Amino acid sequence: MAHLKREAVEGLRGSTAIGHTRYSTVGVGDVQDVQPLVINYPYGIGVVHNGNLVNYQSVKDRLQTEMRRRCFTSSDSETILNWFADKLQGNSFVDIQKAVRSIFESLLGSYSVAGILGEAGLFAFRDPYGIRPLVLGSKKIDGKLAYMVASETIPLSFLGYKVERDVKPGELIFIDREARLHSLVLDGSREHRPCMFEWVYFAGAESELEGTPVYGTRLALGRNLAKLIRAKMDRGEIEADIVAPVPDTSRTAATALAEELRLPCREILIKNRYIKRTFILGSQEKREKAVDLKLNPVVSELKGKNIILVDDSIVRGTTSRKIVDLVKRAGAKKVYFVSTCPPIRFPCFYGIDFPNPDELIAAGRTEKEIASILGADGVVYQDIPGLLASLSETGGGRVKKPCMACLDGKYPTDVSESSRFAALRSSERLAVGEPGKGSR
Numbered sequence: 001m002a003h004l005k006r007e008a009v010e011g012l013r014g015s016t017a018i019g020h021t022r023y024s025t026v027g028v029g030d031v032q033d034v035q036p037l038v039i040n041y042p043y044g045i046g047v048v049h050n051g052n053l054v055n056y057q058s059v060k061d062r063l064q065t066e067m068r069r070r071c072f073t074s075s076d077s078e079t080i081l082n083w084f085a086d087k088l089q090g091n092s093f094v095d096i097q098k099a100v101r102s103i104f105e106s107l108l109g110s111y112s113v114a115g116i117l118g119e120a121g122l123f124a125f126r127d128p129y130g131i132r133p134l135v136l137g138s139k140k141i142d143g144k145l146a147y148m149v150a151s152e153t154i155p156l157s158f159l160g161y162k163v164e165r166d167v168k169p170g171e172l173i174f175i176d177r178e179a180r181l182h183s184l185v186l187d188g189s190r191e192h193r194p195c196m197f198e199w200v201y202f203a204g205a206e207s208e209l210e211g212t213p214v215y216g217t218r219l220a221l222g223r224n225l226a227k228l229i230r231a232k233m234d235r236g237e238i239e240a241d242i243v244a245p246v247p248d249t250s251r252t253a254a255t256a257l258a259e260e261l262r263l264p265c266r267e268i269l270i271k272n273r274y275i276k277r278t279f280i281l282g283s284q285e286k287r288e289k290a291v292d293l294k295l296n297p298v299v300s301e302l303k304g305k306n307i308i309l310v311d312d313s314i315v316r317g318t319t320s321r322k323i324v325d326l327v328k329r330a331g332a333k334k335v336y337f338v339s340t341c342p343p344i345r346f347p348c349f350y351g352i353d354f355p356n357p358d359e360l361i362a363a364g365r366t367e368k369e370i371a372s373i374l375g376a377d378g379v380v381y382q383d384i385p386g387l388l389a390s391l392s393e394t395g396g397g398r399v400k401k402p403c404m405a406c407l408d409g410k411y412p413t414d415v416s417e418s419s420r421f422a423a424l425r426s427s428e429r430l431a432v433g434e435p436g437k438g439s440r
């Protein structure tokens, strides 16, 4: 859809639509990777997909050798589409169930998928661990109920849909041509492992996932992190005059952290709102350039101050190091860099783009070593109990066992093919100008 003119989009007529802006965690971000991906055999089918397949390459191999299908992109979404198409023997709800069951049995990783099956209706399903979110909403249009599924509650509210519920892990939703909703949990045998990073960073602050508001969780992350900082202040390890957020995600947590420490919260970095999130830019060079362009220091507020600088996470450290440098050059006395997310020490294979451990600043390093690399006077991370407490306090314990594999290395699925996944991603990054391993 990205290359369609606005008038062309406005001219589209119909009762069913899908769309997705996927940030590249596979593929090189070419136009061929743009979603929805479509196929015409055995029916007209289009899908959009959020997540990543860990066993993408063996799935692709099987599609090509056993099923005699060809994939034309390097996107794992295309393998989901082809697998679904291959297993589909008709276009009824029962036929869709069989095809999705087969996906659940063979495709490993995270996938929230929505699709259109020509002349039949709209379907959506969520992987059996429910790693990536998917929500269902409804609204009355011309006296009839219409449905919408999305990866967050924000687009539902924006379009006037009432949030009905989260799609369950392993559940299939089907809305037929008469707008009747069918749903069935096809695989309810696994533990629900929603990605903790959605609440820490990824989801919009105004979203609510699994009955657990993102904004409230970020406040709680700030309060819980403040306890760890308070202990360091009491021991004389941190002296602070102000708390400041790194815009934008961490602003919520920084506010609560400052309240808890009874320190003023000040904006010392102003963001150029026309620059994309640096974390999701495809190459190191682009990320570094973006940091230069994206933040300006407020010298009057930071000069001569000891500052607790709050960010949602420290992934590669590229951005954090530049920010510390920027704030110090602008006249700050001391900078303590604090992260509302615990140390990210393991790669993610489920749709957040850090598949190589060598890129992660916290992998194998102490807080002191990390502070030295960042040029900070100290680094403080949230701990895992603080993260779990934040989710639990906000959502009344609805999120029982989130995926925290990037923190503790305990992956919900088999990740024995992860080295193939990481190698593929590295080669794709090289293709788009990423210097590669060890480039931090």
Ligand code: SF4
Binding pocket: 131, 195, 196, 197, 198, 347, 348, 349, 350, 351, 352, 403, 404, 405, 406, 407
């Ligand atoms: S590994 Fe980390 S970022 Fe990836 S899905 Fe799990 S919690 Fe989320």
